[in-house]
Amino acid sequence: MRFSKFKLVLLALASGVLLALGWPTYGFPLLLFFAFVPLLLAERQLRLSEAKRKGLKIFGLSYLTFVIWNAITTSWLRFADLFGASFAVFVNAALMALIVLIYHKYAKRQSTNRALLFLVVLWISFEKLHLGWEFSWPWLNLGNGFSEYMSWIQWYEYTGTFGGTLWIWILNVLIFKGILSYQDDQSKRVLKSVLLKCAGLIIVPILISFAIYSSYTQEGETVNVIALQPNIDPYSEKYNMTNLNFAELFFELSDSKITDATDFVIAPETFLAESTPLSKFDNSLLKSKFDRYVKAHPNVNLLTGISFYDMFTDKSKIKKETNTYKFTANTWYDDYNAALLINSSNSVQQYNKSKLVVGIENFPYQDILKPILGDALIDLGGTVAMKTTQDYRGVFTASNSKFKVAPIICYESVYGEFVSGYVRNEANFLAIITNDAWWNETQGHKQHLSYAKLRAVETRRDIVRSANTGISAIINAKGEITSRLAYGEKGAVSGQIRTNDTITFYVMAGDYIARISIFILVFVGLIGFFRRKKETS
Structure with missing residues (x-):
């Protein structure tokens, strides 16, 4: 023909x-x-x-x-x-x-x-x-x-x-x-x-x-979870509020659903958007507010996204993603898109986002492109610095030591083998924290939610998904959405999930x-x- x-x-x-x-x-x-x-x-x-x-x-x-x-x-x-x-x-x-x-x-x-x-x-x-x-x-x-x-x-x-x-x-x-x-x-x-x-x-x-x-069928421990959806406009409102303001919003949304049986309250990516010095967080007023909330709810684990930075003058600490501080000579800083877990234990658990959005959080092939493009990162709501990552897929452990959650940040949820790394590190359920408001009411946030269901089946782990604006949801290990909040809706979604300690063939083989x-x-x-x-x- x-x-x-x-x-x-x-x-x-x-x-x-x-x-x-x-x-x-x-x-x-x-x-x-x-x-x-x-x-x-x-x-x-x-x-x-x-x-x-x-x-x-x-x-x-x-x-x-x-x-x-x-x-x-x-x-x-x-x-x-x-x-x-x-x-x-x-x-x-x-x-x-x-x-x-x-x-x-x-x-x-x-x-x-x-x-x-x-x-x-x-x-x-x-x-x-x-x-x-x-x-x-x-x-x-x-x-x-x-x-x-x-x-x-x-x-x-x-x-x-x-x-x-x-x-x-x-x-x-x-x-x-x-x-x-x-x-x-x-x-x-x-x-x-x-x-x-x-x-x-x-x-x-x-x-x-x-x-x-x-x-x-899935047989595991029952976990009572709450996913917050603050519905903050990232182009204007989000970066004009202080972290103390966001803390009060966290407590307000959480209080609408929390009970004595609640195990986890989960807030979205960079929910605490005001950039915070890493070295001062433990002794900050912000940390003390969260500690008081945990004291009032001693069984609860608070998982939230936060923006951290770590400024230093020691050249030996420079990493691939380290940024140069332009206003002071011989000064550098690491910028973290991080997740935190705060509970009744003394230590705060931290994980740093490690699959970065190209051109927004990561400047690819700097040695080749920087001489041509300069510092031409895409400006996405004020996020213009290179983010510092970590190699290890950190897993957060609850205060009761039974629940181990994978703190998956936004874009990371698109990567199957990457997510399986959390499960190999003993995560028995997954939490996805994200901020999908950048794309308005389009297919973007819908596809992002839809892809999360793939991770549930690959790993046979239940998922709690907290979106700033997008669709917050609870997804079971079959990839079914059992509860959700609509796009543009402010509030919280609560429900029960189950843990799972079995390892699928895909998690083993990648x-x-x-x-x-x-x-x-x-x-x-x-x-x-x-x-x-x-x-x-």
Whole structure:
């Protein structure tokens, strides 16, 4: 089948629209199972044609597909920063298009089957890269696409989201090859065979998931929790209030739900937004206010986000993310987006956010980019300093020593293997504290909540989610939201969760599908690019 240039463009457009319409929290993920097929057909037609500059045309068509997908699904970023949103959309689309271009170069030298295998492992390896490098942006990793259909993917406790990515690509490859076979002989038998295989590959994993879903039970300690949702405008109100004001708001919201049985009260990311010197916190009026509240409720554990800084003149303390203090010579400071746990014990437990938002909390590849861009971090509500991280996934222990909570801060909740690190460090439930008000009433905060459900299934841990403005919620280990507060609503949500001390296969093995894919990619890539294709008669 031959396509005109116009039809090639239509195929690229179709892939972009199908990917977008298959995405949460508004789409239907069944579309993802064939969304790449039109683009693969366009690439094959160009590859087998006599057209000039094929590589450039393939890149252009692919770029069109992925700009559409990125723009429709993540254009909400513009509410935080137009430049940052544009960078995320156009650069991420370019990286995705580069994958198709590399596949195109490989497919010219190798058989269809080997080339498609190369494409699948290349894409999975790209998603793994997006989880780890300094320009990390895994929002559109394909396995996230099922986050509104948790009953389909209960087997994520074994595979993580890379199982979903592999599932999507297997179906796309099968449908693509089926179309090629049908074009060759126009046989209804071939068409029927492909349809049956596709139906089986979709239905069987879903049936397995339903079986896991219906049989799963959780037996653990009951934890009574409260998640606060202060609903403070981060663009104006939030950074104009003192921490003492926020402390009073904390107590006001908590008092609306607290009982003698309450174990945890959880407040959102940077709830205490006024930057506080780390060395002075223990003896501060702010700390004494929280201590008095705990004394009045001796069984309660208070978990909250706070902004800390630590200023110093000792060069030996300088870390990769340390900032230079511009107003005093030979002075530096670490800026922390932190979580605190305060309870009846004497010590305050602290965790520092370690998966940072690119361009907002983290300046990627400073050695290369800083000479070009200067200190051009995106201004997001006054947050313009590099944040200092920690390597260890800190877990907070309650005053009764039975409850161990993972203090997951905002963007960290998008990273499956990262979150599993808390569970390996004995967290028996998860707390996500976040501030989703930057994106207004868009898909941004809805997708962020939806992705949290993936972490519940991967780790089989209940989740308490406290959002400044967004959706505060309680999520069970099946990924079901059992209680929530609507966007823009001020208040608190309370409920019961259960602890869990079992370790899922995914928590033990991590992103093993991605690691296997990288190994296959290297092996198949070396064969494909450095071994000459055999001549055919």
